[in-house]
Structures are given as C-alpha cells and as structure tokens.
Amino acid sequence: MSLMDRLYDNLDEAKAFEISFTNFVHCYDDTCYMDFAECVCEVCDRTIQTKDFLVPKANCKKPYGILSSLDMGVNQELRDELIERFDITENDFRPVRNKKGEIVFYQITPQHVMLPIAKENGWNQLPACPKCGAVRYASHEYENEKGEFYYNISQEALRDIHDFNITCELLECYRPMYVISRRVYDFLIKKYPRTHYFPLFLKH
Numbered sequence: 001m002s003l004m005d006r007l008y009d010n011l012d013e014a015k016a017f018e019i020s021f022t023n024f025v026h027c028y029d030d031t032c033y034m035d036f037a038e039c040v041c042e043v044c045d046r047t048i049q050t051k052d053f054l055v056p057k058a059n060c061k062k063p064y065g066i067l068s069s070l071d072m073g074v075n076q077e078l079r080d081e082l083i084e085r086f087d088i089t090e091n092d093f094r095p096v097r098n099k100k101g102e103i104v105f106y107q108i109t110p111q112h113v114m115l116p117i118a119k120e121n122g123w124n125q126l127p128a129c130p131k132c133g134a135v136r137y138a139s140h141e142y143e144n145e146k147g148e149f150y151y152n153i154s155q156e157a158l159r160d161i162h163d164f165n166i167t168c169e170l171l172e173c174y175r176p177m178y179v180i181s182r183r184v185y186d187f188l189i190k191k192y193p194r195t196h197y198f199p200l201f202l203k204h
Contacts, residue, residue, distance in 0.1 A: 002193035007148045014199035015158050016165075017185040018151065019072045019178045022196050025065035025096075025105060027055050033069050044129035046174045053096045057104040060096075064188075064195060065105075067096070072108040072178055079106045086163040086184055108178060110164035118169050120152040120203040136170040141198075151177075152203035 004011060036051040053067060063078045073096060074082070082088045089111075096105035118125070123137040141149040153161075163184050166176040179200065180188070188195055 002189050003196060004189060004199075007146055008144060008150070008199060010144075010201075011199060013201055014150075014185075015153055015182055015202050016161055016179050016200040017182070017197035018200065019108065019180060020196045020198050021064050021066045021072055023062055023065045025055055025067050025073060026059050027053060027068045028099065036069070041129060041132040041134065043131040044134055044174070046129070046132065046134050052094060053107060054099055055096050055105055057098050057102070060105045064192065067105075067107065070173075070175070073105045074108065075105055076103065082163075082184070085187065086181075088163050088184075092164045108164070110162075110166045110178060112162040112165045113168050114165045114179060115154070115157040115160050116168055117151070117153050117157050117200075120154050120157075123169060123171075134170070134174060136172070136174050139171045149198050151198060151200045153200040154203050158202060 008014075031054055034047070036053050037047040037049045039045060039047050053069060053071075055067070060075060063075045065073055067073050074093075079093050083090065091111050092109060093106040094109045095103040096107050098104050118137055121142075122140045126136055126138055128135045142151065143149060161179070161181055163181045165179040167179065168176070170176055180197075185197060189197075
C-alpha cells in the first residue's frame with residue numbers, strides 16, 4: 001500500500017494532484033534563495049528567479065525532492081523518463097547545478113498555466129500590490145477525515161489540464177501550485193510509493 005492510500009480513502013475519484021514531495025534537497029550552506037533571484041517590487045517583496053540554483057551533488061540522494069527554495073525537483077533519470085512517457089518537454093525543467101557547473105538535479109518548471117480554480121476552492125483574492133499590481137490569493141485547504149488536505153477542480157479546468165501544470169493563481173509568497181495529471185501521478189506513485197501529493201477532486 002502506498003503512502004497516499006493510507007492517507008486518503010477515495011483516491012480513485014481524484015482527477016489531478018499537487019506535487020508535495022517531502023524530502024529536502026538542501027543548497028550550499030553559503031548560499032541563499034536571493035543569490036539566485038531578484039526582487040522585482042520592494043513594496044510586496046515579489047521576486048523572480050534569475051539564475052540556476054546551486055546544490056551539492058551529495059545532497060541529491062533521491063530521484064525526487066523539494067529544494068530549499070520550496071521548488072520541486074527530480075534527477076535526470078526521472079526527468080528523462082517523464083519526457084519519454086508523457087506530454088512533457090525539456091522546457092518543463094530547469095537545471096540545478098553544483099559549483100562546478102555540472103547539472104546534478106532538475107527543477108520542475110511547468111509551462112502550462114491552468115484555468116482558474118479559485119472559485120472551486122474558496123480562495124479569496126487579496127488586494128493587488130499598489131505599486132506593481134501583482135495579485136495573490138489567500139488559499140483555503142479542505143481536510144478529509146484523517147486531517148489531510150485536498151482541493152477541488154472544475155470540469156472546465158480538468159478538460160484543459162496537461163501532464164505538468166501551474167495554477168494561474170499565485171498563493172503565498174506569490175507562488176503557484178504545481179499540478180500533475182492523473183496519469184503522471186499513477187506512474188509516480190507506482191514507481192515511488194512513498195511520495196506525497198494533495199489530490200484535486202472534481203467540483204460538481
């Protein structure tokens with residue numbers, strides 16, 4: 001039985017999943033997020049990534065993980081397999097390097113932007129930044145009887161979904177959710193039964 005099967009009793013009904021890897025891939029001790037990003041608005045502190053993250057190869061012990069920046073990543077073997085099996089391309093990944101410049105991991109960077117799901121999940125739009133106009137949402141997670149989070153998706157958004165996606169809504173820290181299709185989830189959970197995700201169910 002996979003970890004997800006123990007946490008959710010109705011996974012057969014889930015249509016998509018937010019990636020929520022739990023093992024950390026730490027960067028170098030002498031680096032921080034802002035070494036690879038720049039602030040684009042001093043009022044709302046919104047940032048954008050401008051450089052590839054640097055991570056010691058020794059820290060990339062599993063095929064998947066969450067970077068210190070809270071971005072999700074995979075190793076080259078898993079990246080190549082995802083590209084071969086699904087409607088996923090090299091553009092959906094960004095290299096993570098060590099200080100020698102060698103690629104040691106890949107950051108997941110989906111290019112497809114989902115249709116809105118804020119209404120289905122009761123997310124409230126917060127006031128736009130008075131300077132740059134950036135908008136984010138106060139997210140709300142539903143909980144099942146075991147205290148595990150899940151989300152909702154509309155039929156329209158589900159019809160539009162790709163194998164790799166980001167939400168059009170930006171949430172905390174102006175970050176989107178990273179959502180995979182049901183078929184990518186089925187592949188990953190079979191290959192790595194201890195990986196973790198948050199299911200999205202169809203909102204009727």
